[in-house]
Amino acid sequence: METLSTRKPKTSNAKKAALANKELELMNRYWLACNYLSVGMIYLKDNPLLREPLRPEHVKHRLLGHWGASPALSFVWVHLNRMIVQHDLDMIFVAGPGHGAPGVLGPVYLEGSYSEIYPDKSEDAEGMQKFFKQFSFPGQIGSHVTPETPGSIHEGGELGYSLSHAYGMALDNPDLIVACVVGDGEAETGPLATAWHSNKFINPVRDGAVLPILNLNGYKIANPTILARVSHEELEALFVGYGYTPYFVEGDDPVLMHQKMAATLEQAIGEIRAQQKTARDSNRPFRPRWPMIVLRSPKGWTGPKEIKGHKVEGSWRSHQVPFADVRDNPANLKLLEDWMRSYKPEELFDANGRLMPELKALAPRGNRRMSSNPHANGGLLRKDLKLPDFRDYAVAVTAHGTTMHENTKPLGEYLRDVMKQNPTRFRVFGPDETASNRLQALYEASKKTWMAETLPEDADGGELAPDGRVMEMLSEHTLVGWLEGYLLTGRHGFFHTYEAFAHVIDSMFNQHAKWLDICKNHVAWRAPVASENILLSSTVWRQDHNGFSHQDPGFIDLVTNKGPSVTRVYLPPDANTLLSVADHCLRSSDYINVIVADKQKHLQFTTMDEAIVHCTKGLGIWGRASTDAGEEPEVVLASCGDVATMEALAAAAILREHAPDLKLRFVNVVDLFRLQPASEHPHGSTEREFDSLFTTDKPIIFNFHGYPWLIHKLSYRFKGHENLHVRGYKEKGNINTPLELAMLNDTSRFHLVIDVIDRVPKLHMKAAHLKEAMKNAIIDNLRYAHEHGTDRPEIVNWTWPY
Numbered sequence: 001m002e003t004l005s006t007r008k009p010k011t012s013n014a015k016k017a018a019l020a021n022k023e024l025e026l027m028n029r030y031w032l033a034c035n036y037l038s039v040g041m042i043y044l045k046d047n048p049l050l051r052e053p054l055r056p057e058h059v060k061h062r063l064l065g066h067w068g069a070s071p072a073l074s075f076v077w078v079h080l081n082r083m084i085v086q087h088d089l090d091m092i093f094v095a096g097p098g099h100g101a102p103g104v105l106g107p108v109y110l111e112g113s114y115s116e117i118y119p120d121k122s123e124d125a126e127g128m129q130k131f132f133k134q135f136s137f138p139g140q141i142g143s144h145v146t147p148e149t150p151g152s153i154h155e156g157g158e159l160g161y162s163l164s165h166a167y168g169m170a171l172d173n174p175d176l177i178v179a180c181v182v183g184d185g186e187a188e189t190g191p192l193a194t195a196w197h198s199n200k201f202i203n204p205v206r207d208g209a210v211l212p213i214l215n216l217n218g219y220k221i222a223n224p225t226i227l228a229r230v231s232h233e234e235l236e237a238l239f240v241g242y243g244y245t246p247y248f249v250e251g252d253d254p255v256l257m258h259q260k261m262a263a264t265l266e267q268a269i270g271e272i273r274a275q276q277k278t279a280r281d282s283n284r285p286f287r288p289r290w291p292m293i294v295l296r297s298p299k300g301w302t303g304p305k306e307i308k309g310h311k312v313e314g315s316w317r318s319h320q321v322p323f324a325d326v327r328d329n330p331a332n333l334k335l336l337e338d339w340m341r342s343y344k345p346e347e348l349f350d351a352n353g354r355l356m357p358e359l360k361a362l363a364p365r366g367n368r369r370m371s372s373n374p375h376a377n378g379g380l381l382r383k384d385l386k387l388p389d390f391r392d393y394a395v396a397v398t399a400h401g402t403t404m405h406e407n408t409k410p411l412g413e414y415l416r417d418v419m420k421q422n423p424t425r426f427r428v429f430g431p432d433e434t435a436s437n438r439l440q441a442l443y444e445a446s447k448k449t450w451m452a453e454t455l456p457e458d459a460d461g462g463e464l465a466p467d468g469r470v471m472e473m474l475s476e477h478t479l480v481g482w483l484e485g486y487l488l489t490g491r492h493g494f495f496h497t498y499e500a501f502a503h504v505i506d507s508m509f510n511q512h513a514k515w516l517d518i519c520k521n522h523v524a525w526r527a528p529v530a531s532e533n534i535l536l537s538s539t540v541w542r543q544d545h546n547g548f549s550h551q552d553p554g555f556i557d558l559v560t561n562k563g564p565s566v567t568r569v570y571l572p573p574d575a576n577t578l579l580s581v582a583d584h585c586l587r588s589s590d591y592i593n594v595i596v597a598d599k600q601k602h603l604q605f606t607t608m609d610e611a612i613v614h615c616t617k618g619l620g621i622w623g624r625a626s627t628d629a630g631e632e633p634e635v636v637l638a639s640c641g642d643v644a645t646m647e648a649l650a651a652a653a654i655l656r657e658h659a660p661d662l663k664l665r666f667v668n669v670v671d672l673f674r675l676q677p678a679s680e681h682p683h684g685s686t687e688r689e690f691d692s693l694f695t696t697d698k699p700i701i702f703n704f705h706g707y708p709w710l711i712h713k714l715s716y717r718f719k720g721h722e723n724l725h726v727r728g729y730k731e732k733g734n735i736n737t738p739l740e741l742a743m744l745n746d747t748s749r750f751h752l753v754i755d756v757i758d759r760v761p762k763l764h765m766k767a768a769h770l771k772e773a774m775k776n777a778i779i780d781n782l783r784y785a786h787e788h789g790t791d792r793p794e795i796v797n798w799t800w801p802y
Contacts, residue, residue: 164481
């Protein structure tokens with residue numbers, strides 16, 4: 001068996017698998033047809049086959065599109081089709097270059113998939129005209145490879161995620177090959193740079209393969225790309241260092257480039273299949289040096305060489321629309337016509353606008369077309385998880401608020417058995433924090449995927465195995481990319497990370513939320529995929545030693561900005577509510593579910609039966625902490641989040657002892673969006689529901705896990721909002737004890753009691769002594785924390801006394 005050190009990079013040999021003259025001529029014409037369509041959809045609204053000279057009215061009013069990467073994308077597509085037909089491959093296509101849709105839409109239309117899904121875009125002149133006009137046009141489709149495009153599975157609205165998505169698609173898909181074209185501008189992003197390491201997690205026995213193709217066309221919007229300006233030797237060394245066998249296809253002569261690409265793909269596909277056969281025949285996983293291709297071709301290939309003395313093909317000027325004043329500039333209108341006629345459309349399409357039969361015959365058939373492969377509409381392949389009964393993992397609660405338990409530990413045991421029951425379609429993804437987040441029970445079902453070198457000491461608690469299903473890497477971008485690719489191809493997963501560092505994937509979350517929103521609400525043929533489930537642990541209120549850098553609960557603020565049809569946020573206060581929430585999330589589809597639950601030991605407030613009822617409602621009155629039964633409350637004390645709930649309960653206990661005649665209502669919130677009006681979110685509350693719980697005229701003291709203004713943002717439309725006073729994290733903290741951090745941010749039991757006294761008229765004078773006692777307690781507990789480095793025993797060991 002070849003080792004890493006014995007393999008050398010190779011330059012493709014055009015003599016291998018050389019194209020015969022007839023096949024070469026047909027493939028080139030097919031590619032030219034793709035390029036013709038690319039130009040047409042950017043520029044034309046009428047006269048699609050140039051049956052008459054171009055006139056200004058034939059050109060779109062709005063010229064929006066990117067031409068530069070399109071020829072290379074369609075070039076790759078055409079050659080991959082050849083491999084699919086010859087070797088009966090199961091293959092999908094990931095387009096990394098952001099605005100490269102014309103280079104994908106053209107081949108998709110020529111294969112017939114587009115017309116099958118959108119019959120008005122038929123395979124004739126009339127359909128082609130509609131196909132052209134819709135591109136980058138108001139109310140129609142965008143210039144990315146959007147969800148509306150058959151075969152698309154990665155939009156690339158933000159650059160950097162194509163390769164991690166591709167590798168996620170290959171996991172547990174043994175027969176699938178994912179061809180991923182990486183833009184050389186995209187290759188400069190951090191997420192893409194870390195994603196190259198994904199090859200070290202592919203097990204050739206059970207996983208499919210990714211064929212990365214670096215589209216080295218030299219330029220971004222207005223600058224050269226870094227990788228295009230380093231030497232061949234340096235570029236080769238880079239990818240050898242990443243663990244690949246790089247192949248180079250370089251040039252601008254289409255005839256030579258077709259020969260080189262055909263030979264190189266034969267070599268690469270042959271290597272992939274040989275490595276997989278070796279591993280599968282022996283059932284012994286090993287880490288191959290997987291092939292990758294560097295495709296160096298001119299930006300805007302086959303476009304105008306020069307405009308007004310400026311170089312266009314092979315220049316940054318071909319990045320977007322090479323020339324925009326076509327309607328008003330007769331010279332440029334003629335240049336556009338000459339450009340389009342240079343593709344000889346009369347040799348590509350018949351008199352009715354249909355692709356010539358000999359060219360049509362080049363594409364794969366049925367679901368072997370990359371534009372119709374069911375993996376690219378992964379909901380078609382999705383099967384519900386086999387889930388154990390989450391009630392079996394319940395924490396026993398015989399007396400409310402007296403039992404301490406790590407909230408996420410039972411969740412780890414539940415996920416362990418989910419993994420056992422779904423060994424080929426469920427994975428857990430997270431940074432180097434699975435045990436830290438108390439999910440280590442997962443290792444009883446499966447170890448951490450590790451295909452790299454192992455040392456003897458790894459056997460002592462390292463939990464590494466080539467057939468592991470727990471995915472760990474210290475790159476949230478790559479992990480979430482893997483997860484999203486896994487979900488989009490029909491499988492299920494779970495991601496966890498420290499709360500403060502979920503912000504690493506802020507914009508990545510945005511892109512997936514937008515993708516789901518479009519698929520769910522605007523693209524009826526997209527089947528639902530499993531939800532993206534995100535656990536935020538190691539939360540803001542338990543950072544005794546990590547300090548200020550680890551204190552940030554703001555990821556949930558971001559989530560509330562996205563489409564209400566795809567976003568959900570849950571803050572279960574204890575282990576049993578967390579189990580109920582997690583089970584619900586794993587059964588759902590087409591959502592991003594964000595769960596906030598700390599990993600440390602916390603008081604347990606609900607039995608499992610109570611947890612199920614409470615989570616089903618999403619919010620509700622806790623009668624055991626309320627003193628208003630059968631009467632109108634004088635104040636509402638509300639909480640959302642584990643630590644916030646404990647401090648609010650402690651405040652309720654103090655008030656119950658020292659102001660026994662106070663009519664207090666205690667409300668707990670698990671489903672954050674229940675605080676929004678039903679008109680704004682599917683999980684929102686009606687006005688009657690909200691008013692009956694919170695009243696319309698009584699003070700509401702709300703203790704919140706996150707930034708306090710988020711609650712105001714969600715609930716501002718309700719009548720009682722003017723009486724709402726929210727306490728939450730206010731960016732005050734460092735190395736603090738838990739109570740000290742709460743006191744610094746006014747969320748402690750003492751601050752809440754003072755708030756109630758200040759807001760309830762009858763307590764202003766009557767409870768003055770209690771208010772003074774609370775102020776004294778704040779001073780005393782701060783002093784104690786700074787002297788002893790811990791909170792007072794009566795704080796640490798506090799339990800619900802009633």
